[in-house]
Amino acid sequence: xxxxxxxxxxGTGLFRSLLYPAAFLGPYLTAAAAIAALRLPRRRALRPGxxxxxxxxxxxxxxxxxxxxxxxxxxxxxxxxxxxxxxWSWVFPPLSAxxxxxxxxxxxxxMSIEKVRAYFQPFGIADRIRExxxxxxxVELAAVAVGVEGARIAKSLSFKVExxxxxxxxxxxxxxxxxxxxxxFHTKAKMLTHEEAHSLxxxxxxxxxxxALPEDVKVYLDVSLKRFETVFPAAGSDNSxxxxxxxxxxxxxxxxxxxxxVCKAWQAEI
Numbered sequence: 001x002x003x004x005x006x007x008x009x010x011g012t013g014l015f016r017s018l019l020y021p022a023a024f025l026g027p028y029l030t031a032a033a034a035i036a037a038l039r040l041p042r043r044r045a046l047r048p049g050x051x052x053x054x055x056x057x058x059x060x061x062x063x064x065x066x067x068x069x070x071x072x073x074x075x076x077x078x079x080x081x082x083x084x085x086x087x088w089s090w091v092f093p094p095l096s097a098x099x100x101x102x103x104x105x106x107x108x109x110x111m112s113i114e115k116v117r118a119y120f121q122p123f124g125i126a127d128r129i130r131e132x133x134x135x136x137x138x139v140e141l142a143a144v145a146v147g148v149e150g151a152r153i154a155k156s157l158s159f160k161v162e163x164x165x166x167x168x169x170x171x172x173x174x175x176x177x178x179x180x181x182x183x184x185f186h187t188k189a190k191m192l193t194h195e196e197a198h199s200l201x202x203x204x205x206x207x208x209x210x211x212a213l214p215e216d217v218k219v220y221l222d223v224s225l226k227r228f229e230t231v232f233p234a235a236g237s238d239n240s241x242x243x244x245x246x247x248x249x250x251x252x253x254x255x256x257x258x259x260x261x262v263c264k265a266w267q268a269e270i
């Protein structure tokens with residue numbers, strides 16, 4: 001939805017919440033209005049053709065509303081099932097229309113992985129970065145791309161503590177334990193939004209990692225990782241990874257603070 005708002009200058013709050021029912025109900029409500037217009041008593045119409053004109057106008061408007069709502073992120077009920085849709089789809093291009101935006105995202109990801117590569121260069125491990133032809137944006141996808149169990153994928157979770165961003169790197173099968181997190185950081189776990197991750201961390205979601213970070217981004221490593229000889233964190237893009245031992249992960253992570261125990265759901269694997 002963020003991409004749609006940026007493209008159309010879309011609204012928020014009540015306006016955005018109305019898009020989904022508008023997308024679904026639009027064609028059906030206007031079809032009912034069109035039928036009602038056709039059934040208008042002749043005495044209420046200036047001429048017989050006026051009823052057909054009203055029906056066509058109602059139906060065309062309904063399709064326009066539906067295509068617009070769908071372009072803004074809704075899910076239209078019968079878009080594309082009548083000739084009006086082609087016109088309105090041209091007026092309101094779909095979410096994926098701005099090719100330049102997709103290219104911009106690709107450039108940002110390329111810049112992010114190159115930033116990590118440059119960060120690794122002094123340590124002599126830049127050539128250990130692995131890039132894939134497929135996405136590794138989630139634990140499941142990364143496990144398939146790398147060819148290991150999902151638990152060995154080191155996922156980097158970004159949070160905000162006292163208005164400062166932090167990263168906690170955890171095992172792929174681990175989940176944040178709210179009580180442990182609050183006991184350690186004295187606040188509720190509040191993850192960064194996609195926009196905050198990009199602006200505060202410097203990496204986009206899917207490629208967030210503990211490398212090449214701004215100085216004010218502190219890094220914590222969760223003990224759920226220590227049961228593995230090597231783990232695979234991302235390297236700045238959503239199709240990359242690097243194999244590191246836990247000692248190497250600690251050594252090469254930017255602004256490393258300490259190991260913490262703030263996760264659950266993995267202990268049964270020990």
